[in-house]
Amino acid sequence: MNGLFPLYQKGVFEYPAAMAIAVFLGIGFGFMLERGGFGRATILVSQFYNDDMRVLKVMFSAIVTSAVGLALLGGLGWVDLSAIMIFDTFLWPQVVGGILLGVGFIVSGHCPGTAAVASVSGNMDGLVTLVGIMAGSLVFGFAYPLVEGFYESSAMGRQHLPELLGTSWGVMAAAVTVLAVGLFLAGEWVERKLAARKGVEPPKSDPVLRNKLFAGLGVAAAAALVVSFVGRTAPVTPEPAPLALVSADDLADRMVQDPTGLFVVDLRDPGACAARRLPGALCLPAEGDLGRFFADLPATRTVVVYGAAGQAVPAEARRFTGRLLALDGGFAAFHGRYLTRPVLNAAASASERADWTKRNALYAHFTGSAAAKAPPAPPRKVITRAVKKGGGC
Amino acid sequence: MSTHTAPVERPLWNPYVAGIGLGLVLLATFVIMGFGLGASSAVTRTAVAGLHAVAPTYAETNSYFSQYFGDAHILEDWMVFEVLGVLLGGLLGAYSGGRLKFDVQKGPRISVRGRLGWALAGGVIMGFAARLGRGCTSGQALTGGSTFVLGSWIFMIAVFVGGYALAPLMRRQWR
Numbered sequence: 001m002n003g004l005f006p007l008y009q010k011g012v013f014e015y016p017a018a019m020a021i022a023v024f025l026g027i028g029f030g031f032m033l034e035r036g037g038f039g040r041a042t043i044l045v046s047q048f049y050n051d052d053m054r055v056l057k058v059m060f061s062a063i064v065t066s067a068v069g070l071a072l073l074g075g076l077g078w079v080d081l082s083a084i085m086i087f088d089t090f091l092w093p094q095v096v097g098g099i100l101l102g103v104g105f106i107v108s109g110h111c112p113g114t115a116a117v118a119s120v121s122g123n124m125d126g127l128v129t130l131v132g133i134m135a136g137s138l139v140f141g142f143a144y145p146l147v148e149g150f151y152e153s154s155a156m157g158r159q160h161l162p163e164l165l166g167t168s169w170g171v172m173a174a175a176v177t178v179l180a181v182g183l184f185l186a187g188e189w190v191e192r193k194l195a196a197r198k199g200v201e202p203p204k205s206d207p208v209l210r211n212k213l214f215a216g217l218g219v220a221a222a223a224a225l226v227v228s229f230v231g232r233t234a235p236v237t238p239e240p241a242p243l244a245l246v247s248a249d250d251l252a253d254r255m256v257q258d259p260t261g262l263f264v265v266d267l268r269d270p271g272a273c274a275a276r277r278l279p280g281a282l283c284l285p286a287e288g289d290l291g292r293f294f295a296d297l298p299a300t301r302t303v304v305v306y307g308a309a310g311q312a313v314p315a316e317a318r319r320f321t322g323r324l325l326a327l328d329g330g331f332a333a334f335h336g337r338y339l340t341r342p343v344l345n346a347a348a349s350a351s352e353r354a355d356w357t358k359r360n361a362l363y364a365h366f367t368g369s370a371a372a373k374a375p376p377a378p379p380r381k382v383i384t385r386a387v388k389k390g391g392g393c
Numbered sequence: 394m395s396t397h398t399a400p401v402e403r404p405l406w407n408p409y410v411a412g413i414g415l416g417l418v419l420l421a422t423f424v425i426m427g428f429g430l431g432a433s434s435a436v437t438r439t440a441v442a443g444l445h446a447v448a449p450t451y452a453e454t455n456s457y458f459s460q461y462f463g464d465a466h467i468l469e470d471w472m473v474f475e476v477l478g479v480l481l482g483g484l485l486g487a488y489s490g491g492r493l494k495f496d497v498q499k500g501p502r503i504s505v506r507g508r509l510g511w512a513l514a515g516g517v518i519m520g521f522a523a524r525l526g527r528g529c530t531s532g533q534a535l536t537g538g539s540t541f542v543l544g545s546w547i548f549m550i551a552v553f554v555g556g557y558a559l560a561p562l563m564r565r566q567w568r
């Protein structure tokens with residue numbers, strides 16, 4: 001499946017625009033958290049005393065909206081779901097981390113995002129919580145030699161529920177919608193029971209609005225379900241679309257201008273790669289799981305693969321979740337143009353001369369000063385870093 | 394020219410409306426960027442930058458902090474800018490909703506000093522927990538939850554378990 005979205009992964013824009021977009025989406029995030037009441041610790045903790053379940057309602061409405069939206073847009077072929085980042089699972093660190101986060105939540109009255117919103121609302125408890133979070137993350141770093149073993153334990157890799165259950169995003173989204181509506185109704189029932197017992201008013205609700213919203217979510221979830229099944233009547237294992245190509249010229253420019261923004265991977269056999277490859281290129285692992293190798297490359301970079309002339313891109317390369325491009329013409333095209341000394345004909349035209357100047361400069365950059373400049377940072381180190389970091393939070 | 398007055402306090406939104414609004418922001422993030430929202434990593438990064446200003450050599454050689462130096466990763470930078478946005482959006486929301494004022498949110502039976510002490514302690518626990526669990530309620534529960542990641546759902550359930558388990562002991566602070 002190959003949609004236009006996600007825009008960034010499809011190369012529609014680059015780093016500076018991404019940062020500007022981050023601020024705008026963050027404004028939306030912060031505004032919605034504030035409107036949801038998440039700037040106030042007293043409202044947040046009411047969840048855990050069952051008298052006002054705003055946390056449950058806001059969180060699960062958000063999860064359902066996003067999950068159903070992704071499933072729907074993915075099913076329609078607009079969003080390439082294979083390009084959406086899926087975190088790895090670390091079972092026990094996440095169980096313990098989650099419990100401790102819940103403990104910190106009821107003790108401080110905030111979670112990290114809401115502490116930020118509380119701070120700018122003027123609530124000093126939020127600001128103090130933020131300071132605590134900073135201190136706590138430093139404590140984690142100080143204690144890292146002690147906790148590293150546990151932190152890296154029970155690494156289960158990609159554990160994606162639709163794959164584990166052999167189903168589609170649409171079915172999962174519909175199931176989560178049913179679960180959420182069940183939780184909402186149960187939550188409201190508990191709120192009413194508790195209020196009646198205490199002889200107070202339950203949290204204000206608007207049943208008409210609520211029912212309309214539930215109906216809207218239900219219709220969207222049903223549409224996502226239908227779309228996912230319609231999509232399934234197509235061949236079960238569709239031929240993957242050919243990779244977008246990058247020319248040797250464009251690749252050379254990117255390697256010079258943004259060397260840390262991409263990984264170049266040599267698909268030829270490791271021996272040939274070890275002997276001669278593009279500057280900074282990674283060779284395939286001589287042994288081990290090729291799919292794992294690609295899945296572990298950080299999705300935030302662009303990966304450019306190349307092989308010998310006519311060599312097919314292995315299916316495992318599709319495990320890479322970020323932007324994947326193939327070098328047009330393979331190794332030979334780049335080698336012929338930038339890794340062999342260009343010759344300038346005496347009768348060359350002005351444009352041929354300009355081309356030679358560029359090739360000569362890049363030739364010197366990629367080969368002549370190789371000992372001093374290339375290869376860039378050893379990419380292996382970067383990979384372990386990215387995996388270690390994990391989540392987007 | 395009339396003098397400026399801050400908006401009067403207005404009620405919060407219906408929680409389902411706010412949740413759907415939040416979900417649409419999250420969905421837009423996936424559709425535009427291919428990844429979701431976060432909060433704690435930007436806070437950690439700020440703390441590490443502070444540490445680096447005081448003890449640069451230690452920060453760069455510590456095996457956990459060292460990952461914050463060297464090549465930049467767009468995801469980590471993105472989260473910092475996003476949290477800057479969260480601060481602006483929260484301010485905008487609090488101001489326009491008439492909820493922008495200096496205050497300490499607490500139950501009736503605890504002193505301000507006591508409440509701030511618990512806020513600090515809870516923050517420290519959460520800062521540690523978010524690093525151990527590789528995220529917080531934003532990155533794991535919302536983002537990982539809506540992309541059906543097994544570990545994120547486990548994390549989310551664990552957050553509720555932890556919160557509910559300790560809530561009776563924290564009653565004095567809140568009720």
